[in-house]
Amino acid sequence: MTEPSARGRRTLDSDADLDHQVGQLRRRREELDRELDDHRRHLDATLEALRTVRGRGAAEDDAVVVVVDARNQVVDLQLEPRAMHLGSIARLRQALLTAHRRASADAAEQLREAGAREGDDTDPVTRLVDLMPEVVAHVGADLLAPPDRDTVDDEDGEPAERHRHHHEQHRTRSPFE
Known part of the structure; x- marks a missing residue:
């Protein structure tokens, strides 16, 4: 019996390698x-x-x-008669803001639970950012952190520091300053 030539062995090796690669591609596609x-x-x-989340x-x-939908839009507001006897408009305002903040947190938690994969409790934005470290390097981790919602204390529902900074940047300077 004659041995296969070097060229014949290369062809056999190439065919086997090709079959192996095709098998790998099929497994990867599956x-x-x-x-x-x-x-x-x-x-x-x-x-x-x-479509269905309602935060309370x-x-x-x-x-x-306060009841909100998934976009934190108020869909229901319930005021018991005793809410009218809280003592001041400021206290009622604060109660409304607190209830809205809690409803938003409840809706966010429901969305997180609905969107969470088994064994995955990370925020989807955090997962995405983790896949792109160059974004963190470019904008900084502080900018990507969620705002502290407990610092809301002005009439616009904006954190006081951001509100003050915005007005300082955009106010018109008096010629007498």
Whole structure:
């Protein structure tokens, strides 16, 4: 029996290598198809949650109740008669803001739960940023951090520091200054 020539061995090796690569590509495609199906199910669940989530927040022992949708738009506001006896408009205003903040937090938690994958409790924006470290390097981690919602204390619902900074930047200077 004659041995295969060097050229013949290379052809056999190339064919085996090609078969191996085709097999790897098929397995990768199957894996990607499974991932795509998973992402579609996740997207469907998230879209359903966006349509149905209702966050509820209360203040002053449930004298003030706010209900918001997934976009934090108020869909219901309930004021018990005792809410009219809180003592001041400022106290009622603060109760409304507190109830809205709690309702927003409740809606956000429901959305997080609906959109969370099993074993994954990270915020989707955080996951995305983690995949792009060059963004963090460019804009800085502080800019990507969510604002501290407990510092809301002005009439626009803006954190006082941001509100003050905005007005300082955009106010017209008096010629007498």
